[in-house]
Amino acid sequence: MSERKTPRLLLGLIAVAVIGSAALYLAPGDNSKASEALDNAKSSQKLQSLAELDGKAPASRKLDVQTWNTAEGAKVLFVEARELPMFDMRLIFSAGSSQDGNAPGLALLTNAMLNEGVAGKDVGAIAQGFEGLGADFGNGAYKDMAIVSLRSLSAADKREPALKLFSEVIGKPTFPADSLARIKNQMLAGFEYQKQNPGKLASLELMKRLYGDHPYAHSSDGSAQSVPKITLAQLREFHAKAYAAGNAVIALVGDLSRSEAEAIASQVSAALPKGPALAKIAQPQEPKASVGHIEFPSKQTTLMLAQLGIDRDDPDYAALSMGNQILGGGGFGTRLMSEVREKRGLAYGVYSAFSPMQARGPFMINLQTRAEMSEGTLKLVQDVLADYLKTGPTQKELDDAKRELAGSFPLSTASNADIVGQLGAMGFYNLPLSYLDDFMRQSQSLTVEQVRDALNKHLSTDKMVIVSAGPTVPQKPLPAPSDKPAEQPLGVPEH
Numbered sequence: 001m002s003e004r005k006t007p008r009l010l011l012g013l014i015a016v017a018v019i020g021s022a023a024l025y026l027a028p029g030d031n032s033k034a035s036e037a038l039d040n041a042k043s044s045q046k047l048q049s050l051a052e053l054d055g056k057a058p059a060s061r062k063l064d065v066q067t068w069n070t071a072e073g074a075k076v077l078f079v080e081a082r083e084l085p086m087f088d089m090r091l092i093f094s095a096g097s098s099q100d101g102n103a104p105g106l107a108l109l110t111n112a113m114l115n116e117g118v119a120g121k122d123v124g125a126i127a128q129g130f131e132g133l134g135a136d137f138g139n140g141a142y143k144d145m146a147i148v149s150l151r152s153l154s155a156a157d158k159r160e161p162a163l164k165l166f167s168e169v170i171g172k173p174t175f176p177a178d179s180l181a182r183i184k185n186q187m188l189a190g191f192e193y194q195k196q197n198p199g200k201l202a203s204l205e206l207m208k209r210l211y212g213d214h215p216y217a218h219s220s221d222g223s224a225q226s227v228p229k230i231t232l233a234q235l236r237e238f239h240a241k242a243y244a245a246g247n248a249v250i251a252l253v254g255d256l257s258r259s260e261a262e263a264i265a266s267q268v269s270a271a272l273p274k275g276p277a278l279a280k281i282a283q284p285q286e287p288k289a290s291v292g293h294i295e296f297p298s299k300q301t302t303l304m305l306a307q308l309g310i311d312r313d314d315p316d317y318a319a320l321s322m323g324n325q326i327l328g329g330g331g332f333g334t335r336l337m338s339e340v341r342e343k344r345g346l347a348y349g350v351y352s353a354f355s356p357m358q359a360r361g362p363f364m365i366n367l368q369t370r371a372e373m374s375e376g377t378l379k380l381v382q383d384v385l386a387d388y389l390k391t392g393p394t395q396k397e398l399d400d401a402k403r404e405l406a407g408s409f410p411l412s413t414a415s416n417a418d419i420v421g422q423l424g425a426m427g428f429y430n431l432p433l434s435y436l437d438d439f440m441r442q443s444q445s446l447t448v449e450q451v452r453d454a455l456n457k458h459l460s461t462d463k464m465v466i467v468s469a470g471p472t473v474p475q476k477p478l479p480a481p482s483d484k485p486a487e488q489p490l491g492v493p494e495h
Contacts, residue, residue, distance in 0.1 A: 063079050063413060063419065063436065064079060064080070065077055065078070065079055065423065065426075065433045066078045066079070066080075066258065066261075067427075067433065068262070068265075070245065070250070070265055070266055070269035070270075071266065071269070071270075072245035072246065072269045072270060072272065072274060073245055073246035073269075073276065073277070074245045074246065074248040074249070074250050074265065074268075074269040074272070075248070075249045075250070075427050076249075076250045076251075076252065076261075076262075076265045076427075077249070077250070077251050077252070077423040077424075077426060077427045077433075078251075078252045078253070078256075078258070078261045078265075078423075079252070079253045079419055079423065080254075080256060080257070080258070080261070081253055081254050081255065081416055081419070082255050083255075084254070084255060084416065085153055085154050085155065085255050086151065086152065086153050086154055086254055086255060086416070087151070087152060087154050087159070087252065087253065087254025087255055087256050087264075087416070088149070088150075088151050088252075088253050088254055088416045088417055088419075088420040089149060089150045089151075089152075089166075089250065089251065089252050089253075089264065089268070089420070090147055090148075090149040090250075090251045090420045090421065090423075090424045091147065091148045091149070091170065091248055091249070091250055091251075091268065092145050092146075092147050092248070092249040092251070092424045092425075092427065092428045093145060093146045093147070093242055093243055093247050093248050093249075094144065094145060094242070094247050094277065094278045094280075094358075094428070095107055095110070095111070095141070095145065095146035095238075095242035095243060095247065095278075096141055096142045096143050096144045096145045096146055096220065097141065097142070097143055097215070097218065097219070097220035097222075098143055098144060098215035098216060098281050098358070098359075099215070099238075099242055099278060099281075100215065100218070100222070103222075103226060103229070103230055103234060104218040104219070104222035104223055104226040104227075105187070105220075105221055105222020105223070105226050105227040105230060106222070106230055106234055106235070106238055107141050107146060107220070107238065107242070108141040108220050108221050108222065109180070109183065109184075109187075109222075109227070109230055109235060110141075110146075110235050110238045110239055110242070110243075111139050111140065111141035111146045111148075112139070112141070112183050113173060113175050113179060113180060113183065113235060114139055114148060114169055114170060114173045114239075115127075115137060115139065115169050115173075116173065116174075116175070116176055116179035116180075116183075117173065117174040117175065117176040117179060118165075118168040118169055118172055118173060118174055119168070119172065119174065121168075122176070123176075123179060126165065126169060129161075129165045130162065130165065133152065133153075133158050133161055133162045133165075134152070134153050134158055135150060135151060135152040135153070135158070135162040135165075135166075136149075136150070136151040136152075137149070137150060137166065137169065138150075138151075141220060142220055143216055143220060143357055143361075144357045144358045144428075145428060146242070146243075147424070148166075148169075148170050149420075150162065150163070150166045151417075154254060154255035154256060159264075163264060163267055163268070166268070167267060167268055167271035168271070170243065170268070170271065170272065171271030171272050171273070172271070173239065175232050175235050175236060175239075177232060180232060180235070184227055184228060184230075187221060187222070187227050188224060188227065188228070190221065191221075191223065191224040191227075192224075198294065198296040198298060198301075198302045198469035198470060199302050199366075199368070199469070201294050201296065201469050202294060202302045202304050202467045202468065202469040203304065204219055205292055205294060205467045205469075206304050206306055206364075206465060206467040207219070207362075209287060209290055209292060209465045209467065210284075210287050210306055210307070210308065210362060210465050211284050211287070212284070212285060212287060214281075214282075214284040214285070214359075215281055216284065216357070216359065216361075239273065240273045240275070241273075241275060241278070242278060243272055243273055244272060244273045244274060244275025244276065244277075245269045245270075245272040245273070245274060245275070246274075246275055246276040246277050247275065247276070247277045247278050248269070248272060249424060249427035249428050250265050250268060250269065250427075251420045251421075251423035251424040251427060252264060252265065252420070252423075253416045253419045253420045253423065254416055280358055280359075281358060281359050282359065283311070283359050283360055284308060284359060284360055286308060286463075287307075287308070287465055289462060289463050289464055289465060290465050290466070291466045291467075292466070292467045292468075293467070293468045293469070293472075294467070294468070294469040294470075295470075295471065295472060296469045296470050296471065297471055298371070298470055298471060299370070299371060300368045300369060300370060300371060300470060301368065301369055301370070301371045301374035301468055301469065301470025301471070302366070302367075302368050302468060302469040302470060303365075303366065303367050303368070303369060303374065303377065303378055303381070303466070303468050304364060304365070304366045304466070304467050304468070305364065305365045305366075305378075305381065305382070305385075305464050305465070305466050306362045306363060306364040306365070306464070306465050306466075307362070307363055307459065307460070307463045307464055307465060308360045308361075308362065308363070308463075309354045309355065309356060309360060309361050309362055309363035309458060309459075310354060310356045310360060310361070310458060311356055311357060311358060311359055311360050311361070312356045312357060312358065312429040312431075313429070313430075314356065314458075316454040316457065316458065317356060317439075318439055318442040318443045318446065319442075319446055319450050319451050319453075319454035319455075320354050320454050320455065320458060321354065321443070322398070322401055322402075322405075322443055322446055322451055323392075323393065323451040323452075323454060323455045324352055324353065324354055324363075325401050325404075325405075326388075326393045326397045326398070326401050326451075327352050327384075327385070327388055328350060328351050328352030328353075328365060329351070329352060329353060330404075331349075333400075334352075335384055335388055336350045336351070336352060336365065336367075336381065336384055337349070337350055339380060339384050339481070340367065340369075340377065340380060340381065340384075342485075343481035343482060343483075343485060344380075344478060344479050344480075344481055344482070344485050345479070345485035346369050346370065346373060346377050346380070346478065347367045347368060347369045347377070348368065349367065350365070350366070350367035350381070351365070351366060351367070352364065352365045358429070363458070363459060365381060365385070367381070371470045371471050371473050372473050372474065372475055372476045373475065373476055373478055374468060374470060374475070375475045376475065376476075376477060376478040377478065378466070378468070380478060382461060382464070385459075385461060386461045388455070389452075389455055389456050389459060389460075389461065391452070392448050392449070392451055392452025392455070393448055393451055393452070394448070395448055398446065398447075398448055398451060402443065402444055402446075405440070405443055405444070406440075406444065409440055412436065413436070422436065
């Protein structure tokens with residue numbers, strides 16, 4: 001992992017990709033007319049000056065979230081935002097790889113094929129259609145969910161044809177055989193590349209050990225064995241079931257009235273297959289603690305430690321988020337980064353994360369270190385975690401983390417794209433409309449004891465599933481901690 005430049009404590013709602021999953025995501029282009037409109041409008045927006053802040057946290061944007069259901073059963077969340085002449089829409093389906101069944105890779109392939117063809121248009125014509133209207137289309141598939149998104153200018157002469165094309169793409173894809181063959185070949189080439197990536201190999205093995213027979217165990221992109229067997233009939237069947245209106249959440253933000261938003265949601269919902277929401281997947285079984293190693297020729301060894309964490313409904317989410325931020329959720333200054341990199345120069349970076357999902361997602365610590373010091377580094381990481389669980393954060397660490405959250409929190413609703421991501425996740429995980437304010441209030445009121453107790457409730461040093469990938473070499477003792485360690489990190493992690 002590279003050093004992060006984003007704020008250390010954001011909400012994590014928008015990040016739908018989960019460790020161990022490979023996502024196919026088409027990001028919005030920078031050269032569209034919608035993006036140009038955004039850039040032009042930015043210059044006219046008022047920004048808070050440092051003088052205005054006077055030591056206070058930046059003002060957080062208050063969201064008036066409106067919600068309703070379409071006639072076909074899709075849940076809609078809408079925020080009117082008139083600042084820019086555009087709108088963002090995201091559809092979230094319970095159509096991630098946890099719904100693959102006995103065909104790993106089916107969800108990702110179905111999602112990737114949506115914009116490959118509709119009646120009378122191939123993939124090139126679809127792309128040109130959106131581009132000619134100044135609109136951006138995006139899609140992606142992950143563990144829990146699949147998404148499709150549209151960004152368009154809100155003027156009717158651009159909005160209406162963009163919505164018509166979007167509705168065709170998501171509602172009536174033709175799944176051309178030649179496109180399926182091409183995408184399968186791309187995925188198979190990716191599987192060959194994975195063989196040269198120790199981090200990916202370790203991640204795949206870790207998820208198998210952590211989840212066993214559970215749907216989260218397999219990678220979202222399937223495998224070299226499963227993908228070639230997936231048929232066009234399976235894609236059509238999966239689309240009819242998983243992309244049904246009753247299985248969808250529609251998030252809308254932008255330059256629209258309530259009536260316009262209702263019309264858009266109704267049009268999109270009516271274009272989807274008819275059907276109910278899919279059943280929520282079962283919780284995984286607690287795995288046995290284990291240690292595995294993958295022999296791999298390299299100078300560095302990848303270390304991954306994990307155990308089952310929480311699902312998205314867990315009431316301890318705020319306390320665990322805050323506690324993890326102090327342990328290893330940010331950049332410099334965390335417990336792990338201080339002990340592993342800053343004092344000993346053993347790694348370029350070391351990070352920890354909770355990844356809550358519909359069912360219990362993983363808690364994970366991961367890093368790359370010198371192969372000849374991998375065993376000592378692993379023990380050091382385990383000792384840091386054990387000490388942190390025993391003592392909890394200091395008051396200063398907690399106060400600093402709260403201050404950082406207060407400063408970065410406004411960024412979670414800084415743009416329409418940020419807001420639509422928040423709305424989509426709120427709808428998908430059935431969070432209350434007041435979730436953002438609730439999270440902030442809960443986080444700011446946490447005590448050291450509450451954080452420590454939540455961490456110990458959900459984490460245990462004797463439940464760790466550990467996987468390493470690297471060479472078997474003679475081990476060296478770790479250097480003593482120092483303000484200026486003799487050994488410096490090797491640099492950007494391999495692969």
